[in-house]
Amino acid sequence: MRLYATVAAGGFRRHATYRVATAAGVFTNTVFGFILSYTYIALWDVRPTLGGYDMADALAYVWIGQALITVCGLMGGGFEEELIERIRTGDIAVDLYRPADLQAWWFAANLGRAAYQLLGRGIAPMLFGALVFDLTLPSSPWTWLAFLGSVTLGAIVSFAVWYLVAMSAFWLLDGQGVLQVAWLGGLFFSGMLLPLNVFPGALGELARVLPWASMLQVPADVYLGRYEGWGVLGAYAFQGCWAVVLLATGRAVQAAATRKVVVQGG
């Protein structure tokens, strides 16, 4: 356990070194937040209760999305390219020799990264948005706490998805195709471009049960107080189930891949 705590701290510190990159990221998230905000304003001007959100909810949703892009890895988990590269070059064999579990190691490192991104790239754009636009802000500290819990679960589901993507490199070596599909899932089905509750009919129902919903739609709804009281536990259960299922699948795939590596090495 101590080992993984150190790894997580290392993940945090490593990303904290790239200050220019963080500043550049904050700038980009803010610019995109502005553009999206105006399109949402145009949309909610015509349909003031679209998806059950009012204008302030919709605008809060935009900025939550910008804050969570890197935290919940909506457009890339932030570690999968490195892991794929290690698999492609064979460096992964060294990692497998270490007296630590591969999945747990990357999990801890990624948790540290996500924590840094939340502080470094999450809070600043959110503040910007709240200064310029009229956003819904939770009044109760409990809502903030519940939101934080949901974001944590979202980051875990995100890790599980991107870890699976990276594992595919054991067979495909290249991984570009799978990366692109995962990217598409993150971009579209997380609800970053448009809230999932605005998606119509069957597409909406599908989008709301896919794992990507855990990364933005569910945390945002927790923030907006759409789960009352103990209802938050329902949201957590949804995210938790996906986390368990995907992490277990990742573990199974990893086991299969490790056997394959041994065969190759022999």
Added chain:
Amino acid sequence: MVAGMWIRSTLTYRSSFALTLLSSLLVTFFDFVVILLMFGQVSGLGGFSFAEVAFLYGTAGTSFGLADLVMGSLPRMGKRVRDGSLDTFLLRPAPVLAQVAADRFALRRLGRIAQGLLVLVWGLVLLDGVEWTPLKVLLVPVMLLSGALIFAALMVLGASTLFWLQDAAEVTSSFTYGGNTMLQYPPTIFAQDLVRGVVFVVPLAFVNWLPALYVLGRTPPAGVPGWTAFLSPVIAVVCCAVAGLAWRTGLRSYRSTGS
């Protein structure tokens, strides 16, 4: 030549290439689905009809796609400046910019252009009430090409800053990708200060807004006179000159890592 090398390397695996091209088309298609979903809820956005928004989307998307095809590799350069591997390019007898642009040249970016053109054609088919004059017909390809040049110039300008700020590639994408997203929507929905910014500061409005509004027979935004619709090629040339200058300055200041 370097681009040719990467093209050959991609085409070695034909089925894989076809798949990535298809998925790249699909990824950009889903981007447009958002606009379709919006128009499933409303009949007009900022006073613009679906056909008009599709026209804006198609023109911005095609221009951006063309620029991305040629210059899309530039953000990678930050890494090469950081680890000093840019030195290899300096030793070869070819322009450094061309080499950096051709580095990992990805033919799959054609998918983005295809998607932009598809939406553009769709928008043109649906557009009614536009009185086509020879001038307007001519303005469409001119707009696409100048737009591509403006986007490309911005990408080069952004890459030039990487000589000093190795990690700041994302700032460029907020202007290029962000600009592309912004130009897909009618200028009426944005704050007028923001619109003025993309006319006078970062001249993104010349990519498609100003010429497209002329084609659609609408008044230009932010109190800009109507003849600015024909300025796009001039603006494109100026942008390229500025970008070229920035690139030279950046390249001259490049000091390798020494390792």
